[in-house]
Amino acid sequence: MSKAYFSAPRAGAAGLSPVHGDAGQSSGGASALAGLPRWDLSDLYDGPDSPQLATDLDQADEDAQAFARAWQGRLANVPGGELAQAIAEYQRIDEVLGRAGSYAQLLFAANTSDSDVARFAQSVNERLTAISTHLLFFTLEINRISDDGLSAQLSDPALAHWAPFLRDLRVFRPYQLSDEVEAVLHEKSVTGAAAWNRLFDETMASLRVRVGGEDTTLGNALDTMSSPDRTVREHAAHAIGDELGRNVKLFSLITNTLAKDKAIVDGLRHYPRPTSARNCANMVEDDVVDALVQAVTEAYPRLSHRYYALKAKWLGLEKLEYWDRNAPLTTQDEPLIPWTEATKQVMAAYEGFDPRMGTVAKQFFDHAWIDAPPVPGKASGAFAHPTVPSVHPYLLLNYRGRTRDVMTLAHELGHGVHQVLAGKQGYLMSSTPLTLAETASVFGEMLTFRALLDAQTDPARRRLMLAAKVEDMLNTVVRQIAFYRFEMLVHEERRRGELLPARIGEIWRQTQVESLGPAFNFTPDYDVYWTYIPHFIHSPFYVYAYAFGDCLVNALYGVFRSGHPGFQDKYLDMLKAGGTKRHRELLAPFGLDAADPGFWQKGLDVIAGFIDELERV
Template identity: 70%
Template sequence: MRRGRAICRLVTQNPAPTADPTPAPQAGGSSPALPAWDLSDLYAAPDDPGLAADLARAEAEARAFQAAHAGRLAGLSGDALAAAIATYERIEEILGQAMSYAQLIFSGDAQSAENGRFYQTVQERVTAISSHLLFLTLELNRLEDAVLEAKLRQSAALARWRPWLRDLRVFRPHQLSDELEKLLHEKEVTGRSAWNRLFDETIAGMRVEVAGEELTVSAALNNLSAGDRSLRAAAARGISAAFGERVRLFSLITNTLAKDKEIIDGWRRYPRPTSARNRANMVEDEVVDALVSAVWSALPRLSHRYYALKARWLGLEKLQHWDRNAPLPEDSDVSIPWAEAVARVRAAYGAFSPELEGVAAPFFQKPWIDAALRPGKASGAFAHPTVPSAHPYLLLNYHGKARDVMTLAHELGHGVHQVLAAQQGYLMSSTPLTLAETASVFGEMLTFRAVLDAEADPRKRRTLLAGKVEDMLNTVVRQVAFYRFETLLHEERRQGELSQERIGEIWMQVQTESLGPAFDFSPDYSVYWAYIPHFVHTPFYVYAYAFGDCLVNALYGVFREGHPRFQEKYLDMLRAGGTKRHQELLAPFGLDASDPAFWNKGLDVIAGFIDELERDVQASQGTAAPALPQTGTG
């Protein structure tokens, strides 16, 4: 079910900063108001009579639908079954709109007790209503393949739903009895969802002391990319202290959710902790294994090599964890006004495809983006598709940094993808996570190349290139490291509850392996796993970012080579929504993600950027500069 699902911006280094009530000054010293969204296209307010009416109507229709069809799907003709699915979709979309609104309200201020109560109330109501709809997917999966195929051949109306039925039946071997499925569905609000809410409200309410100032978690994390090393170190100490004080709670949340997942995975007969996520992403375990293996094998020529270069660039013998996202010495760190950020992103989209920019334009002409900084606002950034009958909303937290411009380009990519895919309808517009990151990362790449190509100053170009390399390492290496951390944690959790110290040991092991010998990790870094929301909300989500980045690197290479009708094919790929798998979507571009060599094409792009930086730095330091290590073939 896609109800209330936001496509989240990756947590690479720090979540995009939020919740500092004073916006960072824009260029020229002014602080113009940043855009905030207006959710009235969904509902006017939490007490809007329209929301109550929609939920009442959905409940009545769901009960009637269950009374008319439960236990009878097998006997329906193809046309009648198609009509039943269409009715199901219509009711689900009503519930999806209500749930989306509640989630967006909560994201706007998670510190508000009233918002938390409203979110929980709507979630409980939607869960109760949707329990009357649950039978449809369960009964469809009980149909034998031959029976369903006969219905599909007999009815053009039903054939329209073939992609949705195909994806639904991926879970057929893992489906439980109707009673158990209903129990799990209804207990979600007091199970995983409740732990998610506890995590969110805990993070939102935390304050971190940095250099004598009380900051939100997001604002403190933002200081890890400050130019002043003493400020970075102070922020790191404050974050470690704040999470160290609460690490027992975060360990309890993590252990409980991992055990909960183990129990459900056991009942559903999933072979390993990652399998359920891979099925949801419509990607084979072997394809994910190939991606992870390729990235891990490439560490010496990617992250290890780059951070050795960065240490030299910063004049440090060893990097500390708070140096990982430090700006480079040549980085002027000029604040970029919001209007300039918008102009850069729109120009890059328009240069690629005027049609794509036309789809993006309403996000800036209407109140569909919330970029303002305020207490309680959700950390990070996301694009929420809401429902096809409305439009997506984007959340980000804009501090005027170059990375914030790329975050805007990223989330806008999600937004235009969701708009284009909306024509597929509520059930088939949503894409697997692996494909959901394609348009977002591609939008980032378009914006980066446009900015880089327009820059004539060699030093500024070098800084831009280094920033892009760091973003790509954060997107690929760091996310795969997160995935390995989750994998080790979930596998070990099957032997019993993990202590907070053991979780920290696993974290430090994976971080040391992924970032390489240029770092000297201090013990206080062992609690940094606790702020990553993906571990709590969507286990094993993170590899989708690496999947998307490598896929886009290969896709962008095809574009740069002048592939015929690329823009047309690309927009068609976005319009397909969830109706096609990655093999079908990539075939028009001559790409195949099941080929192990495919991933190395994407990794080679990152390595090539590092090669260019290395040559540039060595040239600037003189020919006597020692070469950086280049071991590993990937």
Template identity: 65%
Template sequence: MNSMPSPASIRFNPDTAGSSAATKPPRWDLSDLYASVSDPAVQADFAALEGQSKAFCEKWKGRLASLSPAELAGVFDEYESIEQGLGRIGSFSQLLFAAHTTDAECGRFAQSVQERLTDISAYLLFFSLEINRIEDQTLDALTADPAMEKWRPYLRDLRVFRPYQLSDEVEQVLMEKSVTSRNAWNRLFDETMASLTVTLDGEIKPLGDAFNRLTDADRTRREEAAKQVSAVLAENSRLLVMITNTLAKDKSISDGLRGYPRPASSRNRANMVEDEVVDALVSAVDEAYPRLSHRYYAMKAKWLGLEKLEHWDRNAPLSGVPDALISWEDGKEIVRKAYADFDPELGALVQRFMVNPWIDAAAVPGKSSGAFAHPTVPDVHPYILMNYHGRPRDVMTLAHELGHGAHQILAGQKQGYLNSGTPLTLAETASVFGEMLTFQSLLDAETDPKRRRHMLAAKVEDMLNTVVRQVAFYQFEVRLHDERRNGEVSAERIGEIWREVQVHSLGPAFSFSPDYDAYWSYIPHFVHSPFYVYAYAFGDCLVNALYGVYQEEPEGFADRYRAMLEAGGTLRHQELLAPFGLDATDPGFWRKGLDVISGLIDQLEQEG
């Protein structure tokens, strides 16, 4: 699910600000995929796809290396059609479960779909394995033919995994066992987190309400909420620690069988980026901690009149400017205008999401607390899930996810199902760029100096959360997985690692109380997508550099930008960035992106 685990901020429900029913955040309508869990089309499609998959296996298994280029291209077309059909059903079940995580029927349906998809996929597994066994010279001759032009990028990316491919028998066992191993633990985590509650103001409320209150102007209320989060995470520590240890061990076994040199290597291969490039990014951000997060949070402590910040002060609003709620209708218009002013074609794309029931934005119990854009299949459209509470940060989340949605439509329509998927390092480009457009649009329209300063500070905090915090998350994961190789890691030790990383990344302005040690356990990325998190920092630094090019040379930029999004997964980062004169392998590239954040902090420092 491309870009699914993008984190969303949790904010107060705009209903409390008197929004009318007509302007309440919407729920989505998934009927463009299927009408319901009992829709006969689901089982009919399953039966048809199973028959097609069996026939595909019987006809082509063992023959791929002997086919002509035209024949192989036809086999690829057939394979893509089956995969797209399976993707349609899988998308429906995943989306339904995300919107109704605590609903038992949706949970059973999602599990049954996953099991059926795995069973059918067993017939297709031979295809990629057999392709990767074709010798380089033979495959080069096949792909040199014009008939195979469409599939060259897909084969290029598939071959990246060739050195780590196991025997057909082992690969099939690993795939079939995933239903009762990693996938099962993921489901347990999701259902557990969706069911957690806290007590605030004498009332039982979803855990998300406590996270929302961490942005409250009242420090006492923030502290109360933080302690409620700590308490409920501590109560569930045994289960959350077990899930984490089990999944880390599961990954270690799989990585060991495949021969990956380190825990993050499989993620880097999937992102089509070299270990060394990621190392350079992480090193650059780590080196920049003092001039970024350490400096900013020292300033924030002074602004708040505190000698030290506690962890519940990190997202505290600055005093002097009330953080007014923004209605859903106003939030949509802010984002639509920002995209349309940059490029009318992109503006029209995001408008389609707003006039159609493709967004699930209502903050309701039993729903996933995160935010994502799911591309589904090219002949339908993406869907967006978020929780809109009416704060400015929720408007930015909407801008972020609509960037993903527009990217997914452009890539899917241009490249088709198999070639449209973008590596995570580039999947965040359109989303973060959309946030930047929206922020700049709001900043340009603001004339009040106090509000402009407030907006700059909020943007800096968002960028620190995207770059510094996510790289710190990555560093935490590296240390945790390294220690897991030597045996199960205790809750106390995981908490120590977490606190050490937070102290290192956020700096001496903070005094971290022991109750913060459990906060690692609510982050879904560690469970669903190990080592995903650095992609946010990659994307933010990339967008900072990209936006600088746009400001310097706006003429023709939108056309080049759209072409980059339309490329989907067919081009690597070097090829995508070349038209903009950028190179992510250049050490100066990362510094250029980090300098943008440092420059904003300079502005705030000068203003006092």
């Protein structure tokens, strides 16, 4: 398939940092969270046995074969207008495949433990791979057109419309293999990486952890590590470690296999380093990513090290254990926030920024586009799936009524708004690179947080809100760069041979000690905690995009707060651009440049400023 149909979960919600939740929730709490919305996927298809789904796949198969007969071997020699017609037809067929793939993925996300749904999702994935094999020649052949030849074709205004698609496609030109090899890699993907991904997902969904005398899901157990009771946190932490430890050989096998598979493909394509493919996909230069990673790692002492030293003092501890990282700063139970109240808070922030953005956001609540309850068998965390422009995005949450869950709603809603606005660019040009995909989500989260903070008059509550925000930002920036460093070390070392579980654990502990600092003590059972992070399996090196997006938004929000003229119009135009512009073009109207060494410091200074304020309290 030429386009990624599946979206990865967000940093603070999908295992990268445990979210607050309702393990052991009282009946009153359950009542407060009654009526959480479930999504209705019938806007895509009526069900797995939908006649329309079968018809769409059959027609797409027929159209893809006809497309290949009509265009294969001709692309370099046709006028620009004819190539534009071919791209439009390619987009039409690909969007049909995207619709079917989106439906299968969303159905599976809500029912990961249902074997019938898993089998359906796998069968759809296999069918899509088979159909899209007929289309595979198209992008490969375009990349074989000479620069001069394509330039001549682009003189036709009809093809000039597709210039962003062609620009991004040709980023991969130096790494393209022969058609035969590309076809083999494409067809084998369903029995390669995709199969290992499925094994990981189904295994994770089946794990049960004994907490408080009851067996619970891994997600709920992780949530318990946010309990105000330190003994509860410790018992949950050890129980999680035990369960992950029992499965560590399997997770190590999955990780080693996928890392080796990636190394083989990277070697065939002559990518210079493990992250090169991701950087190309993100349309970001290696030196920009390197500058981000360097800026964040150098800032560890003034950010995470300093904050967690403060937290240890607030908790009255000489040392924090790893299960204290998400400990609340108050022993009082946080009141549960009903879904209706969460909706009001988030919508008020969005509408307060710009009514046009509020209008788009409101659609998600007016229609069944959100799946919110944390039910057994559902994928953990949260994500926004754009599906296809001819339908609409869907949001998956696991809403447990905490403040952080409200922030997660604001975050995923930002993705949804971005995806709706960018949908006007069409299926091939609506998706943004990962480095920009977090812009609207983090900005929406910041809008919501600032609105709630500004409305808070209680100094003690304000301090708690600031501390929670700092922790979320550290999870999004510092923790994600530490994850990136972990992946780099694992993938680089895997090229020299298979890594034993103990060695992967050593690398994990090394990167955690570096990033979290001397305030923490890490016991050996923490060495298996790398196993539950889905990004390492599904989307290698995805994680730095969270730090990229958070720092970018911090800088962007600073421009907004400074009263930059016409900010709202420029911001909405940026979202509407989808994937048609690169980060330099998008940030230029705000006077920002991610290639500027000082750019990342602007974002990190926002976090440091919050910590400064907490130190003064």
